[in-house]
Amino acid sequence: MSDAAWISSTLSSARPQAVGALLRYFRDLDRAEEAFQDACLRALRTWPDKGPPRDPVAWLIMVGRNAGIDQVRRNSRLTPLPDEAALSDLEDAEPDLAERLDGADYRDDILRLMFICCHPELPPTQQIALALRIVSGLTVSQIARAFLVSESAMEQRITRAKARIASAGTSFETPDPVQRSERLGAVAAMTYLIFNEGYSAGPGDGRAGLCDEALRLARLLLRLFQVEPEIMGLTALMLLQHSRAAARHSAEGEVILLDDQDRALWNRQMIAEGLALIDKALRHARPGPYQIQAAIAALHARAATPADTEWAQIDRLYANLERLQPSPVVTLNRAVATSRIQGPEAALEMILPLEPRLSSYFYFHGLMGSLLLQLNRPAEARVAFDKAISLAGSLADADHIRRQIDRLTAAPADA
């Protein structure tokens, strides 16, 4: 790898840890970000000549902290700090720093940094934008492109979100186990939100890269919390879903359903890692929603052909998920499995009561249409498909329904 590429990937992977530590130190997000920025600039200047430091993250925190203090002192006209040459050689400072950086502090720093993005007052899109900016370090223009808004609109959105979390205040105390687990839950949900934003994007959409970003965050969480089965489950779930990325759309951008996908295009390495993680998680016998969803995805991944899919097991897993996390969307998903075991009639009965709550949900009308089609009730299927199209979130989704309607009109109702 070239110097420049090595430095840039090191800086971006050091970011959550370094900004998190600087935030704890300065207790001010803007100052922490600025200090990290300063440290990165110095790294770009000095690393190519002097070679990378032994512990790049510790170097960035130290240099960032001094840059931040320097700024404060300059503002108050106090004595400056040692010059850069002294700072870039951390031989003396490192043992002391290493001691402080060792241990659980880091974990709580990163968790805090991610957690402040999950403030419940922030709408999901702002949580995502903020996390991508603060934790992942994407530029405002990259985020703006992903969300198809102007750079100034995104800048404004992020500034507003930051103001809101600043006024809400952040706790800098070391969290107790209950708080830590609450934070972890919120951060996991936000990470999955980022993943889904990418997953629901059509091919060529700027948001598609968000799946990789979410995976990076999940791996980070998993390294910090190695014995949390739900974090293993979350990472496994995202790996298993993302493993199908190359098979989910045709060259023309049309949606290809699971049954019709070319399984040779599934990413075997992601599947292997996802299966290894869900294996590890299930050994804990502490099931949770991510683990169950990952276990469902694992059954699909393990089936060599659609006919090999163990629908009965999938149905049972969905039943568990319904108990653990009752939601009409879960029941809707379960209905797909039910339709494979008991037929479309049973599945239709299952989803009809969901209509009031899911009347504006694309997938509800899509499934309704397809079940009605299987039951040879084309007129009602047509109505459901029309509704689905009006609610489609992407062109690819709408096209997929349109093709089902085409099939419907190609075969006369009484045939």
Added chain:
Amino acid sequence: MLYAIFCYNQEDVTTAWSPEHDARIMTDLKKVEDRLSAAGRLGPVARLLPTTAATTLRKGDTPLVIDGPFAETREQLLGFYVVDCPDLDGALEVARDLAVANPGLGAYEIRPLQIFRPGGDVGSLG
């Protein structure tokens, strides 16, 4: 003499490589492997899944199963097996058998493989 060469790097960096970058590195490494293989010098090659996929069986009267990689610095890497197992429980069973055969201190880290090429170039030793 046969030598094993262990590969170390920062996992948070390597797992964040783009698929293209990863593929390029693998292709370049493969060229080195191919040269060795053509000379009949290459044994098995493996790429491990990240340490987050690792489980460790710590030896003892009742062997302890721990999430995560082997992290003890007082003990050194002394050897390895590659075993085909249906799942993690299967691999743990093998590790338990090994721990019975070789009781006392130490641990067995179980790491699923991402890439494996058995390589038949070199003869057996020992």
